[in-house]
Every structure is written in structure tokens, then in C-alpha cells.
Amino acid sequence: MAPEVEVQLIAVIVAAACALPGVFLVLRRMAMLSDAISHTVLLGIVLGYLLTRDLGSPLLFVGAVAMGVVTVALVELVTGTGLVREDAAIGLVFPVLFSIAVILISRFAGNVHLDVDSVLLGELVFAPFDRVRLLGLDLPRALLVGLVTLLANLLLIGLFYKELKLATFDAGLAAALGFAPALVHYGLMTMVSITAVGAFDAVGSILVIALMVAPPAAAYLLTDRLARMLLLSVLIGAASAIAGYWLAYWLDVSVAGAMATLSGVAFGLCYLFAPGRGLVAGAARRARQRWEFAQQMLALHLLNHEGTAEAIEECSPSRLSAHLRWPPAFAAEVVRRAEQGGLVQRRGELLKLTERGRRLAQEASLR
Amino acid sequence: MELLTALFADYTLRTVALGAALLGVVSGVLGCFAVLRRQALLGDAMSHAALPGIALAFMLTGQRDPLVLLLGAAAAAWLAALLVLGITGTSRIKEDSALALTLSVCFGFGLVLLSLLQKRPDAAQAGLKRFLFGQAAALVERDIVVMAALGLPALLCVALLWKHFKLLSFDPEYAASLGMPTGALSILLTTLIVMAIAIGLQSVGVVLMSAMLVAPAAAARQWTNRLSIMVLLAASFGALAGVSGALISATTRGFSTGPTVVLCMAAITLGSLLCAPERGLLWRWIRGRRQLAPVD
Numbered sequence: 001m002a003p004e005v006e007v008q009l010i011a012v013i014v015a016a017a018c019a020l021p022g023v024f025l026v027l028r029r030m031a032m033l034s035d036a037i038s039h040t041v042l043l044g045i046v047l048g049y050l051l052t053r054d055l056g057s058p059l060l061f062v063g064a065v066a067m068g069v070v071t072v073a074l075v076e077l078v079t080g081t082g083l084v085r086e087d088a089a090i091g092l093v094f095p096v097l098f099s100i101a102v103i104l105i106s107r108f109a110g111n112v113h114l115d116v117d118s119v120l121l122g123e124l125v126f127a128p129f130d131r132v133r134l135l136g137l138d139l140p141r142a143l144l145v146g147l148v149t150l151l152a153n154l155l156l157i158g159l160f161y162k163e164l165k166l167a168t169f170d171a172g173l174a175a176a177l178g179f180a181p182a183l184v185h186y187g188l189m190t191m192v193s194i195t196a197v198g199a200f201d202a203v204g205s206i207l208v209i210a211l212m213v214a215p216p217a218a219a220y221l222l223t224d225r226l227a228r229m230l231l232l233s234v235l236i237g238a239a240s241a242i243a244g245y246w247l248a249y250w251l252d253v254s255v256a257g258a259m260a261t262l263s264g265v266a267f268g269l270c271y272l273f274a275p276g277r278g279l280v281a282g283a284a285r286r287a288r289q290r291w292e293f294a295q296q297m298l299a300l301h302l303l304n305h306e307g308t309a310e311a312i313e314e315c316s317p318s319r320l321s322a323h324l325r326w327p328p329a330f331a332a333e334v335v336r337r338a339e340q341g342g343l344v345q346r347r348g349e350l351l352k353l354t355e356r357g358r359r360l361a362q363e364a365s366l367r
Numbered sequence: 368m369e370l371l372t373a374l375f376a377d378y379t380l381r382t383v384a385l386g387a388a389l390l391g392v393v394s395g396v397l398g399c400f401a402v403l404r405r406q407a408l409l410g411d412a413m414s415h416a417a418l419p420g421i422a423l424a425f426m427l428t429g430q431r432d433p434l435v436l437l438l439g440a441a442a443a444a445w446l447a448a449l450l451v452l453g454i455t456g457t458s459r460i461k462e463d464s465a466l467a468l469t470l471s472v473c474f475g476f477g478l479v480l481l482s483l484l485q486k487r488p489d490a491a492q493a494g495l496k497r498f499l500f501g502q503a504a505a506l507v508e509r510d511i512v513v514m515a516a517l518g519l520p521a522l523l524c525v526a527l528l529w530k531h532f533k534l535l536s537f538d539p540e541y542a543a544s545l546g547m548p549t550g551a552l553s554i555l556l557t558t559l560i561v562m563a564i565a566i567g568l569q570s571v572g573v574v575l576m577s578a579m580l581v582a583p584a585a586a587a588r589q590w591t592n593r594l595s596i597m598v599l600l601a602a603s604f605g606a607l608a609g610v611s612g613a614l615i616s617a618t619t620r621g622f623s624t625g626p627t628v629v630l631c632m633a634a635i636t637l638g639s640l641l642c643a644p645e646r647g648l649l650w651r652w653i654r655g656r657r658q659l660a661p662v663d
Contacts, residue, residue: 031467032408081648083640084585088407092585095578096633099626102500107621206415206574207478210471217464254482260475267468271458279457 003128006140008245010127011259013146014199015211015237020153021191022212023233026220027168031213032087033189036075036094037068038196038208043101044068045200050108061197068193069186071097124202124255142202149198156191157230164188165226203256210260211237218263218270221277240266294334297324299343299361302353316349379504383570383617386506386514387609387628390567390579393518395605396525397563398580399587399598400556403536408463409448409557411577412470414564416447418477418573421498422484431494433513433569440498441517441565447473448557474573501572501625503613514566521559525598532556533594570613572625578632579605586636589643604639608632 025031044067048060071094078089127142134144157164167174167184175181192212199208219232244259251258272279301324305314314323321331335351338344343357353361401410417440424439425431447469454465481495497505525532534542535552543549560580567576587600612628641649 026461026464029461029463031461031463032411035408035411035467035470078640081640083589083646083648084402085405085407087405088402088581088585091407091411091577091581092633092636095575095582095629099575099578099629099633102626103622103630106623206471206474208471209467210475213464213467214472217460217468220460220464221458248479251479251483252486253479257475257478257482260472261479264468264472264475267472271454271460277458282457 004249006128006143007124007255008242010140010142010146010202011124011241011245011255012238013143013150014202015215015241015259015263016234017146017150017153017195018199018208018211019215019233019237020150020157020230021188021195023216023219023226023230024164024168024188025192026213026216027226027229028188031217032090033072033075034192034196034209034212036071036090037189037193038200038205038212039094040071040097040101041065041068041193041197041200042205043097043104045197046101046104050104064197064200065190065193067097068196069189072186072189127202145198146202149195153191153195156187160184160187168226203259207256207260210263211241214260214263214267215240218267221270221274236266236270237263291334291337294326294330295338295341295343296360296364298334298338298351299353299357300364302344302351303358303361303365306353312350315351317346317351318349320351380614380617382506382508382511383503383613384610386511386570387503387613387624388606389511389514389518389609390570391583391605391607391609392602393521393566393605394563394576394579395583395587395601395603396522396598397556397560398582398584398605399594399601400525400532400536401560401580402584402588403594404556406557406560407581408466408577409451410560410564410580412451412466412473413444413447413561414568414573414576415470415477416473417441417444417564417568417576418474418498419443419480420477421495421568422477422480425495426480426484433510434516436498437513437517437565437568440568441561443473444561444564445558448561477573497572498568499572499574500623501568501570501575501628503570503624503628504617506569510569514569517562518566521562524555524559528552528555536594570609570624571628572623575625575629578629579609582629582632582636583608586632586639589639589646604632604635608635 022031022034025034041064044064045060047067048057048063049055051063052059074093074097075086075089078084078093079086084092124142128140130141131138132141132144133139163174163179163184166177167179167181171181174184195212196205196208199211203211215233215237216229218236219229222232223229240263241259244262245255247253247262248255248258270278273281275281298320301320302315305311308314313319317332317335320326320335321328324331326334335344338357339346341356342354343360344351345354346352398410401407420439420441420443421436423443424436428435430436451462451465451469454460454468455462460468484495494502494505531542531547531552534545534547535549535556539549542552563580564576567579571579583601583605584597586604587597590600591597608631609628612631613624615631616622616624616627639647641647644650
């Protein structure tokens with residue numbers, strides 16, 4: 001495979017692997033734990049390296065995953081003392097662990113591949129140069145790691161779909177039914193940790209957060225169904241990855257940064273234009289409701305005065321604005337829309353309710 | 368001791384210590400309000416979001432003047448806060464997702480801008496990368512002047528609006544019922560927090576700046592139930608950690624300033640969580656033992 005194709009493939013796989021556990025983080029309101037975990041896995045990697053002096057050792061991976069879980073446990077320990085609140089606990093724990101990692105790197109490991117820049121940025125473009133042989137195939141290591149992570153996430157979510165769903169949407173019921181909430185929680189945190197470590201090489205620590213949170217948050221605005229949200233998150237993540245790669249290619253900038261930026265753009269588009277929940281749809285709905293409400297008011301007004309002595313005064317289009325306290329232009333527009341919708345008819349100087357208009361007014365008055 | 372004499376004699380060390388102390392005091396004071404208002408993580412999002420602001424300020428003006436860069440940082444951080452509040456206010460996205468999203472996407476955008484800047488011949492000297500983890504040793508007098516120009520008005524503002532900010536932090540509904548402009552006051556307080564972040568960027572860096580807001584306040588909270596004492600304590604803790612961290616970093620190879628300051632602050636916080644009278648964990652443990660004793 002050409003290196004460009006490989007880089008894009010890695011980007012897509014990593015984005016998909018990140019989006020899956022991200023869905024549950026977003027739904028369980030734990031998105032900021034991804035921030036904490038993605039920072040602290042670095043400490044696990046550094047400690048593993050200092051122990052083994054080998055960047056390829058599997059101990060690095062194990063150490064990093066364990067450190068992610070330890071971070072969550074530490075946050076819960078600090079919160080559990082009741083001395084600080086959870087948000088402050090997150091803000092206390094991960095900078096400390098991350099600081100230790102940065103200092104250890106610059107003190108003891110400064111001359112190896114581990115340097116602070118690549119920690120933040122990742123080295124996606126160089127990923128094709130680091131290759132492993134498996135089953136006679138010559139693959140980039142990052143591709144293999146990403147693929148394993150993605151499959152592990154798919155397998156775990158597939159196996160425990162029901163448990164995760166229940167624990168996410170109704171933790172109380174899940175506990176009552178005997179699904180240990182702590183087990184589900186730590187299982188999920190292990191999954192996040194594994195994913196963060198797997199994605200770390202490719203996109204760096206902070207951009208892992210973007211890939212974990214932005215696509216699920218965008219998907220959350222598009223659907224109410226968990227299965228669909230998982231699928232949409234993966235698609236949005238993959239699309240941002242490909243688009244990010246090409247943006248970075250054209251502008252000659254950081255690939256990981258461009259991927260994160262475009263996942264933010266994807267969220268922004270959903271935030272603005274999502275059908276039903278987007279800002280534009282919301283504004284359109286409010287505008288429509290405004291006219292609908294005004295037409296209801298008009299119908300009610302006409303119904304009230306229908307057949308009474310003052311009907312001539314109350315129900316003439318030119319007098320409406322004074323009686324309903326509407327600006328004249330607004331009143332004229334309401335009458336026009338009501339006529340068009342077959343709610344009222346004009347009889348000389350008088351507005352008359354049609355059958356439909358009368359039904360609408362009666363329904364509205366019953367409400 | 369040698370370090371102390373050097374501190375007064377050496378121009379660089381004096382500048383570094385002054386900058387770090389300033390940072391510690393301002394972030395300690397404003398961090399108290401951030402923590403009390405449960406905005407500890409908003410600081411994290413804002414400080415990460417400052418990165419594209421710095422890069423854009425440099426791209427647009429081509430200047431390395433700290434005032435320009437820090438104002439760019441502050442503007443970006445302020446916009447990020449607005450973005451978080453806007454997203455949570457107008458959609459069903461929860462605060463944690465909005466924070467993580469803003470933080471990572473803004474930072475990613477910042478990295479894109481930085482990598483774009485790498486290609487400019489004047490960028491290497493601009494040293495924008497030091498904003499990632501901070502480099503107190505690179506501070507010069509002009510930086511201190513800018514930091515003071517941002518920090519002292521912020522502190523003055525807190526002193527003048529003390530009662531308002533206090534009420535806003537503890538009982539915003541009551542503040543609103545008294546007719547205080549709570550919306551405007553929250554925006555002002557957030558703006559002041561943004562200024563505290565901007566001050567810290569050169570010495571602690573965008574990645575770890577949030578810890579300097581949270582940790583001094585969390586440590587100070589353990590020693591007292593009074594806001595005034597908490598704010599003073601947080602300022603002193605912040606200054607202590609800032610100065611000691613910056614000095615260690617400036618005199619020892621391989622200690623980036625940001626992480627070192629954060630670790631100094633963490634030591635103070637850990638000590639406070641353990642030893643503070645009444646609330647501290649050791650104190651609680653001893654009291655628990657004493658209450659058990661007569662039962663035997």
C-alpha cells in the first residue's frame with residue numbers, strides 16, 4: 001500500500017476506535033475523564049519505558065492502560081474524601097500525573113523517541129515507517145494497534161451492549177437488577193484507557209479527546225437511539241479523519257490537529273443544522289409556532305365575537321390590529337396566512353371563520 | 368541558602384521569581400471563585416483554547432510582543448468560555464461534553480496554526496512552542512510589566528466588587544433577588560479568570576495552567592471556612608509554589624517550568640488535604656480513634 005493510503009487507513013481506524021467508547025462517555029456525562037485519562041497514560045508509558053528501556057515492550061502498553069484506570073480511581077478517591085468536588089478532583093489529579101511524566105521524559109528519556117512534542121501531536125505521518133510483520137503481511141505498527149483496539153471495542157460493546165445501555169440510561173435499575181455498576185464503570189474506563197493508549201501514538205494525547213468526544217456529541221444531536229448513535233459517531237469520526245488528512249495535506253500542517261479541527265467542524269455543522277435539534281431548525285420552529293399561535297388567536301377572537309352586535313367593529317381586518325394589539329403589518333400578515341390556510345374568509349369588510357377555522361378555535365379554547 | 372542570595376543578586380532569577388509570584392497570586396485569588404462556582408474544568412478548557420489565540424495574534428500582527436500575544440490568548444480563551452456556555456445553553460449537550468469538545472478542538476486548531484507558522488522564517492525565533500509547557504527562564508522585564516498590567520487590575524477588581532463576587536459564588540439566586548446584575552457579574556468574573564490564565568501562559572503553559580487555578584483554591588479551602596482567608600491563603604500558596612517551581616526549573620536542567628510548578632503546588636495541596644485542622648484526613652482519623660477509645 002502507498003504510505004498516504006496507509007496513513008488515511010490508520011486515521012479512519014483510530015477515529016472509529018475512539019468514537020465507540022466516546023459515545024458512552026458522552027451519555028454518562030464523563031467526557032472530561034477522557035481528558036484526564038489521555039493525559040495520564042503518558043506516565044504509564046514513561047514508567048514502563050524506564051523499567052524496560054525498550055519502547056517496543058508490551059509492558060509499556062499494560063502500564064499505560066493501568067495508569068488510565070488508576071487515574072479514574074484516584075479521582076474517585078479524592079472525591080470520596082468529601083474535601084473537594086468531582087470537577088476539582090479531576091483538575092487536581094491529572095495535571096500532577098502528567099507533570100511527573102513530562103519531567104521524567106525530559107530528565108531521563110530526553111534522547112529517545114519519546115519527546116514532549118510527539119506526546120501532544122502524535123506522529124501520524126511517520127506511522128508507515130514503523131512496521132511489523134504479522135502472518136506474512138508487512139503492516140505499519142499503528143495500523144495493527146488501531147485495528148486490535150477497534151476490534152476489542154466492537155467485541156466488548158457487542159457482548160455487553162445490554163448491560164452498558166441499561167447502566168448508562170438507568171443506573172438505578174441496572175444496580176437493582178444485579179448488574180454491578182462499578183464493574184460496568186471500570187470496564188468502560190479500561191476500554192477508554194486501552195483506546196487512548198492505542199490512539200496515542202497516532203494522534204497524541206489531547207487530540208484523542210477530540211476524537212472521543214466530538215463525533216459522539218455530534219451524533220447525539222442527530223438521533224435518540226443508542227445503536228444509531230454508535231454508528232453515526234463512527235461515520236462522523238471516519239469522515240473527519242479523511243477530511244482532516246486532506247486538509248493537512250493541502251495546507252501542509254499537522255494531520256492530527258486538522259483531524260481534531262474538522263471533528264469540531266462536524267460537530268458545529270450538526271449543532272447548527274441537525275434536523276429537529278439544530279439551532280437553525282429550532283429558530284425555524286419558533287418562527288412557525290409564532291405564526292401558528294397568532295392564527296389561533298385570530299380564530300379565537302373571531303369565534304368570540306361571531307354573530308354578536310360588535311362583530312362589525314371587532315372582526316374587520318382594518319380594526320384587528322387595535323383590538324389584538326398587533327402592529328398593523330403583523331396583523332395583515334396573520335390575516336393573509338389565515339386566509340391562505342383556509343381558516344378565515346373575507347366577506348366585504350368582515351372576516352368570517354371557515355369550518356376549519358372554527359374547529360381550530362374550539363380546540364384552542366378547550367386547551 | 369545559596370539560591371536565596373542568588374535570588375536577590377541575579378537579574379534572571381529575580382525576574383523569574385517575580386513573574387511566578389505574580390502568576391501564583393492572581394491565579395490563586397481567581398481560582399477560588401472558579402472552584403466555588405464549580406468552574407474548575409472551565410479553566411482547563413479556556414487555557415487550552417488560548418493556544419490558537421496566541422498563534423493567531425502572532426500570525427496577524429507578526430509581533431512577538433507579550434502584550435499582543437497574551438491579549439490574543441485572552442480573547443480566544445474568552446470566546447471558548449462563551450462557546451461552552453452557548454453550547455450547553457442551547458442544545459442538549461451536557462457541560463462535560465461541551466468542555467472536552469471545546470478544549471480538544473481549540474487545541475487541535477492551535478496545533479494546526481503552529482504547524483503552519485513553522486514554515487515562516489521568523490517563527491523559529493518567536494518561540495511560540497514555549498507556551499505549551501511554559502518556560503519561566505525566558506521571562507524578561509517586559510513580560511513582567513505586561514503580566515502586572517493584566518494582573519493588578521484584575522486583583523483590584525476583585526477587591527472592589529468583593530461583596531458582589533462573594534454573594535454570586537455562594538448564592539446566585541439571592542444575589543439576583545437583591546437586584547444585582549448577576550449576568551454581567553458572571554461575565555466579568557469569567558473575564559478576570561481569563562486574565563489570570565493569560566498571565567500564567569508564559570511560565571506554566573496552556574496544558575497545565577488549569578492546575579494553578581484549581582490546586583491553590585482546593586488547598587486553601589481545607590484550612591478555613593471564610594472566603595477572605597481562603598483567598599489570601601490561596602494567593603500565598605500559589606505564590607509559594609510559583610516561586611519555588613520557577614526557581615527549581617530555572618536552575619536545574621530538564622525541569623520544564625509548568626510541570627515543576629504544578630508538582631510544587633501538588634505537594635502543598637496534598638499536605639493541606641492531609642493535615643488541615645478539622646477537615647484534614649489525618650485530623651479526621653485521629654478524631655475517629657479518640658471517639659472509639661472509650662468504647663473498649
